[in-house]
Amino acid sequence: MDGERDGPHDGRTQSGGGKISKVRWIDPESRQKVFVSGTYERSCNQITLWSIPPVSQEGESFKRACQIDVEDDVNDITTCIGTNFAVALNNGDLLVVDADNDKLDIRQTMCDVHQRCAANAISSCDNWIVSGGGDGSILLHDLNATAQPSLITSQMSSVRAISMLTANLVVSSHLCGRIYVWDLREKSSSLPSLKPTVAYYPTNTPGAIMAISSHPADRHLIGFGTEEGIVGFLDIRIAAECVAPVSMPFSVGCINEITFHPGYPENVYLVSSEGVLIHLDATKQGVIHRVGDKESASSNLWLSRPSSFGNANVSVLMEEPMPINSVDVCADGVIVGSDSFMMTFIDKEFFV
Template sequence: MEGRYVSQKISRVRWRPTTGSSLQLPEYFASGSWDAEKNTVCIWDTVTEDTETDQLFLENTKPLCDIQHKGDVMELQFLDQERIVTASSTGSVIVFRHHEIDEVLSVVQQWERAHYHSHDSAPCTGLVCNGPEIITVGEDGRINHLQVDQKEPVRTIDDADSSSLNAVTFLRTTEILTVNSIGQLKIWDFRQPGNNPRQIYSLTGDRVPLHCVDRHPNQQHIVATGGQDGTFCIWDVRQGSIPISLLDAHSAEMWEVHFHPSNPDHVFTCSEDGSLWHWNASVIAPDLPSFLQQGRRNFSLNGTVAHADINQSLSSAWLTMDAAKGRVDIENLLWAYALSVNSLDVVGEHLVCGTDAEAIYITRTLEL
């Protein structure tokens, strides 16, 4: 994995969705910055010709266009191939359009005070898109249901949470899942009247803030989260109210967790501690003793030691009960790295990540 200096701290990176065949390789990605006098959203073009190394691949990656962004980019998602939605630390939610002919970005929609306190704005901390639907959450504990072609929200839940909502994902078309700063997951069903969640799940013990969440692409009841203490959790929202598995993963805050979209036995996480981990639960090693048992076990990660505290065993489906058949392999994709890795995205064998070292790293050779 090779890096490219971009002169801004990168808070979010996302591949642009491809058209046609799912085997088509991504050619463009978007980035958002933070902690600068003038933050930006930028579209990048990656080389499409075959190159021998990631370094050559990255050297041919070039910015196509950018636009100034008011406030830090707290979240960034592609609505479709042309439009990008961002969440701002100012409380705004902004829709940009990429005009490919002129190679420019323009603002086409904006909700300036989507999130706010009584006397000040509140950062919009997360959003998720599904077609024209946009769901946003913020430090004000508010949930907004927006539509890209409507200026007014479809629905707002003003007092959804008494603590900061940090991330959101769709479970189904009418259901979302949020994570908050006291270690809770909440499921909201927009078909139900009222402003109360349908279900609440919680980490046991200390109320450790959860920063990120992702849903398994094929099994909607499986959810992964990451928190302030670096813990990686797997939840089955069909049963119980606590995670089925907890792994003491990173040594600092976990900022993002993503299932691989087409090979979800693989999960990727990034952290404040400067690490970018590839978790492979598809490894079958029946001749080796498994650490996937009740209690605490140590396992070696390319010379470093991590700990796992697992309630149930994991395998390619993350929920199997047969602990003797599987183990989780973990590889750190960034070595000897100190500054925070804030964001990642993965499609096929292509992974991109953004860092506080004002660098973007790309690999096109993931081993899946």
């Protein structure tokens, strides 16, 4: 892997009390620097709510506001509306949790939704949640209803990551090395499950696609990472037989998570099983476009030239001896969690 190696900028590190499987900012637009973490491979796993004070207090980088026990490994966490978030557990349960007022309140529990298989991945849009199971099933859950979840499919290989782009469009990645697109408008009462609208085999290798993320300004542009260390980008508006994904191999082990910066999406962050946090910066490859900026240029390099990321500047922001499992980014900075029990926050100063 070629790239610059930068030290963390204003980095803070603290133990999370166990192997950290997921970290997620909560209601980042409030600018309160609040995040949640989940653990795995413990006799008693936990979800913890943290805040980041302006100055470290009593030697602690983060302040623990609340902690609750859960019945199995935390496999995935997705933020919902406001301070709500949803959790996928290894026993197949899904939890909907509210993180308001420095407390964690489990509002809803959906038990064993994937029929004795793990809930591997979860994503949300508005009041909908989509979950992917170890058995290959994908289910749609309406948070405003008490009805049973709607089956999207049950005929795929094990789901590794899932993203709900809109209330009607879902993208999933699988153990078999494929990415599937699901148009939920095609579902009818006469069909027990859907067939994927499009199926991509983006790397032509047997390795599982472990992570996916959608561009915040153009949801059809997908970043992905594989268990073999390949990072790629593709436009799901293009037919499978015509698409030419940008693929870049990195010698960093399995790509555990990939995410776009929500305000500066020409910046992408990824973490790997070899303990590396990587920053891909494509700002010099085209017109800088800040999402939500009223004065932003009309041209966005992602919309016109997604392949520009093949020439992105690569920086290693952090290295540690244990796998880094999760990364999330907001306007305030990047937060990561790892098998070393440690969580690290890196300040926003390096973004642009």
